[in-house]
Amino acid sequence: MEIKSKRISQKITCAYLYTISKYGYPPKVENTTAHIREMASLGFSSIELEGIGHANIEYLYQNQKDIVQQVQELGLEVPVFCIVLPEMSAFDHEVRQKQLRYFEQGCEIAKALGAEGVLDNGPLPPYNYPSDMPIQRHYTGDQLYGLPLPENLEWETYWKGLAATFSEACDIADKYGLQYHLHPCEGSLVSNTDGFENFSRIVDRKNLVFNLDTANQFFLKDNIALCSLRLASKISYIHISDNTGSQLGHLMPGSGDVHWDSFFQSLKKSGFSGRFGIDIGGAESNVENLDDTYRETAIWLEKQIEKHQLFQ
Secondary structure (H helix, E strand, O other): OOOOOOOOOOOEEEOOHHHHHHHOOOOOHHHHHHHHHHHHHOOOOEEOEEEEHHHHHHHHHHOHHHHHHHHHHOOOEOOEEEEEOHHHHOOOHHHHHHHHHHHHHHHHHHHHHOOOEEEEEOOOOOOOOOOOOOOOOOOOHHHHOOOOOOOOOOHHHHHHHHHHHHHHHHHHHHHOOOEEEEEOOOOOOOOOHHHHHHHHHHHOOOOEEEEEEHHHHHHOOOOHHHHHHHOHHHOOEEEEOEOOOOOOOOEOOOOOOOOHHHHHHHHHHHOOOOEEEEOOOOOOOOOOOHHHHHHHHHHHHHHHHHHOOOOO
């Protein structure tokens, strides 16, 4: 497939939410090479990919040669590979250990793709989840807060065990030369700056980093400008989108109420030198003309980088 669009800076990544918005969650993993071509056709030279759950990770692991070949043929970078394994925070230690095997497969895929890091949502609380509950992008309070906790839950024991699981995951990622990004979202134990600082201290691994997400954190009333300063040494990848703060959405910047000048000024002060991921869409956002929105946001973001003299 010939790519005719002008190439966007490698500092600006097309997040996998583009593909999710077009095809639902999760998109058919068998169509991954086609999804890669679509993102490249927009003009992006840097894209996200995801392995959503065990089966998808297994498929990508078995077919990584074809996927890597497609990425290379199109001259793309995949700086971040998302490994979506919500049971990494399960109450049962044995369940968490099983997830680490899939996590390592994900790290092998990321390494093959030339990624700089892997990413997943922050850990979920240890509720007794329904056995038929599907993997979701975000677990809302309405979905979670009525669920029962295990009768034999002892918080300090669980918390230390959870930290040990994530320390082991960080060590696996480090074996492949990867950072491990935690993504803040509603329902997670790491939904904001304070949550990450608290969890990072007990995990105690240098390659555990924070995926600043402007829309999620703005909705959760976490000050994103201060976050960029407080976690400056722990942020190398930022998801960019907007919302009103009263309803979770992932909209084009300027469509909501995020104060972008303040945010970029703080990024400049923090010495940020990482990458941005355009993370617009999702069923909650009702974004029309998704292709144009991604292209226009990339142009807007390039202007912000120039205006605030980032990377200089």
